[in-house]
Amino acid sequence: MDKVRISKTLSFWLRHKPEAAGLSLSSDGWADIDAVLAALASEVPGCGWEELVMVVETSDKQRFELSGDAARIRARQGHSVDVDLDWPQTKPPERLYHGTVARFLDAILAEGLKPMARHHVHLSGDLETANKVAARRGQPVILVVEAAELSAAGRPFLLTSNGVWLVDHVPPEHLSVLD
Ligand code: HQG
Numbered sequence: 001m002d003k004v005r006i007s008k009t010l011s012f013w014l015r016h017k018p019e020a021a022g023l024s025l026s027s028d029g030w031a032d033i034d035a036v037l038a039a040l041a042s043e044v045p046g047c048g049w050e051e052l053v054m055v056v057e058t059s060d061k062q063r064f065e066l067s068g069d070a071a072r073i074r075a076r077q078g079h080s081v082d083v084d085l086d087w088p089q090t091k092p093p094e095r096l097y098h099g100t101v102a103r104f105l106d107a108i109l110a111e112g113l114k115p116m117a118r119h120h121v122h123l124s125g126d127l128e129t130a131n132k133v134a135a136r137r138g139q140p141v142i143l144v145v146e147a148a149e150l151s152a153a154g155r156p157f158l159l160t161s162n163g164v165w166l167v168d169h170v171p172p173e174h175l176s177v178l179d
Helices: 003-016 033-043 049-058 102-111 127-135 147-152
Strands: 064-066 072-075 095-101 121-123 140-146 165-167 175-177
Touching: 003 033, 003 049, 003 072, 033 049, 033 072, 049 064, 095 102, 095 121, 095 127, 095 147, 102 140, 102 175, 127 140, 140 147, 147 165
Parallel strands: none
Antiparallel strands: 064 072, 095 140, 121 165, 140 175
16 A cells, blocks of 8 residues: 555645545545545545555654544645644744755745745754755755744744644744754
């Protein structure tokens, strides 16, 4: 079973294009599990309930979650479609990290970190995650975000259930490049 293919297909449908699979998302991002299973069966032959649960449970970044009654599924973050996931506003630690690459640096240092195609800027509490995120694009450049300072200045931080910190913008004065 091609777990990566299932995961990528789910990401595409649940974050970006539910209509591609005839799905509709609730305002907080949930899709009906039977509708998802029906769509998956035609997209990835042999993929049924067990395969879907395995992908949800073993996803390296815990990208998806099932509702308590397992009747619905959603992506935990990363959406471009308009959903409001209601993650709790949480006081961040002193510093958070963002992994990027050198070619974006001039723009980021001029205008700050922006959500780009997503709803939020994604930050992590540890360097290892920031490095992995950056390595998708090239040689990592790690930015240090003065999160406590930014939060004290009134900018809300949300924390997802899989440990991703979300914020709508990080102005350049709260950023520095890690040596
Ligand atoms: C950069 C994946 C120019 C930003 C990952 C990043 C993560 C700017 C890119 C999660 C900018 C956006 C999120 C500015 C930010 N000018 N470039 N002002 N502000 N950027 O993918 O943080 O596999 O939307 O540095 O692993 O890379 O999808 O964000 O390079 O966890 O679950 O613009 O997505 O997870 O890229 O990644 P993204 P990200 P999944």
